[in-house]
Amino acid sequence: MSFIDLLKRYENFNFKEYISKVTLEKVDNSLRKDKLTENDLLNLLSPVAAERIEEMAQLSHKKTVQYFGRTISLYIPLYISNYCSNECTYCGFHAGNKMKRRKLSIEEIEIEAKEIAKTGIKHILVLTGEAEKVTPMEYLVEVIELLKKYFPSISIEMFPMSVEDYTILKEAGVDGLTVYQEVYNRDIYKEVHTFGRKSDYDFRIETPERGAKAGFRLVNIGPLYGLGEIAPEAFITAVHAKYLDDKYPDTEIAVSFPRINSAENEFKQKYRLDDRTFVQYMTAFRLFLPRVGINISTREKAEFRDNVIPLGVTRFSAGSRTEVGGYTDHHIDDVPQFDISDTRTVAETVKVIEERGFQAVMKDWELI
Numbered sequence: 001m002s003f004i005d006l007l008k009r010y011e012n013f014n015f016k017e018y019i020s021k022v023t024l025e026k027v028d029n030s031l032r033k034d035k036l037t038e039n040d041l042l043n044l045l046s047p048v049a050a051e052r053i054e055e056m057a058q059l060s061h062k063k064t065v066q067y068f069g070r071t072i073s074l075y076i077p078l079y080i081s082n083y084c085s086n087e088c089t090y091c092g093f094h095a096g097n098k099m100k101r102r103k104l105s106i107e108e109i110e111i112e113a114k115e116i117a118k119t120g121i122k123h124i125l126v127l128t129g130e131a132e133k134v135t136p137m138e139y140l141v142e143v144i145e146l147l148k149k150y151f152p153s154i155s156i157e158m159f160p161m162s163v164e165d166y167t168i169l170k171e172a173g174v175d176g177l178t179v180y181q182e183v184y185n186r187d188i189y190k191e192v193h194t195f196g197r198k199s200d201y202d203f204r205i206e207t208p209e210r211g212a213k214a215g216f217r218l219v220n221i222g223p224l225y226g227l228g229e230i231a232p233e234a235f236i237t238a239v240h241a242k243y244l245d246d247k248y249p250d251t252e253i254a255v256s257f258p259r260i261n262s263a264e265n266e267f268k269q270k271y272r273l274d275d276r277t278f279v280q281y282m283t284a285f286r287l288f289l290p291r292v293g294i295n296i297s298t299r300e301k302a303e304f305r306d307n308v309i310p311l312g313v314t315r316f317s318a319g320s321r322t323e324v325g326g327y328t329d330h331h332i333d334d335v336p337q338f339d340i341s342d343t344r345t346v347a348e349t350v351k352v353i354e355e356r357g358f359q360a361v362m363k364d365w366e367l368i
């Protein structure tokens, strides 16, 4: 069964009504189980489960340590181009924005890579806007060939590709793929993706699966919290992660929890994921998906990230810049894709992780 077929099960499901009727007794029953069903997950995402947030946090901590040890893997993003042919109404890089656009040359990328490598991080996430003609496959292969001299682990967050193109990039040295559906609700998806290839919901939703088929070791998915109703978006994300985890056991699946940042294109968000609900949902994910990675980026404030270290998170970005060329030649008029909230350096992030009794993992993969 494809994930699109699986999604059809929930097309007419009234999430709001279901979760509003969940009782504390149901939540407690779900918390006593070792293996959670989709109904258990819904129970833990319900408003009444907020009363059990302490228990959820403790159980999530235990499960995370059991499956991942006391480790937080670190990665750093590298923006190489901000050209984009899509119109995502929530993003500052959208095609209609008359901002200054930039694509780094191979020489400029090497300068950035050398600077990033000084931090000690060995896992890089390479990002572009979605403009296939500006960043064609030949350019991307050249970029990867260069970056693997400095980084044994390379993930990409770029325009969705075919299995064949992902296979070319895998052979060049890429081992991870990040692709966010942004919003799982089809109607809202259509409203916020008004133009460009990204407006094809089905093509996008099947992208993580194409990455797994191409053999990437890591596939990272997520919604952008704030675009759609929070609970259904969280639920479908978890079901998506489980579908991928069950179907592709050789691939490590991870989920991210990005929240819309107010700076993004002055987008007026209708839905808000507050800090407490964030923690409730993150711990619910951990209990439903014990071996799936959980990624929290520098979009989140430093203090918040520090507090969630023991609660289920397994991956942090650190020392991030979200402008093209942001590590070495920061221009005053460069536009970041989103504002960074946690502006600490990699060394400062490592220090905090260690102070919390966890190990900051700089490298967990070797290209052979």
Ligand code: SF4
Residues within 6 Å of the ligand: 084, 085, 086, 087, 088, 091, 092, 093, 094, 095, 128, 129, 130, 198
């Ligand atoms: S979210 Fe991605 S695809 Fe959409 S406008 Fe921004 S860079 Fe382009």
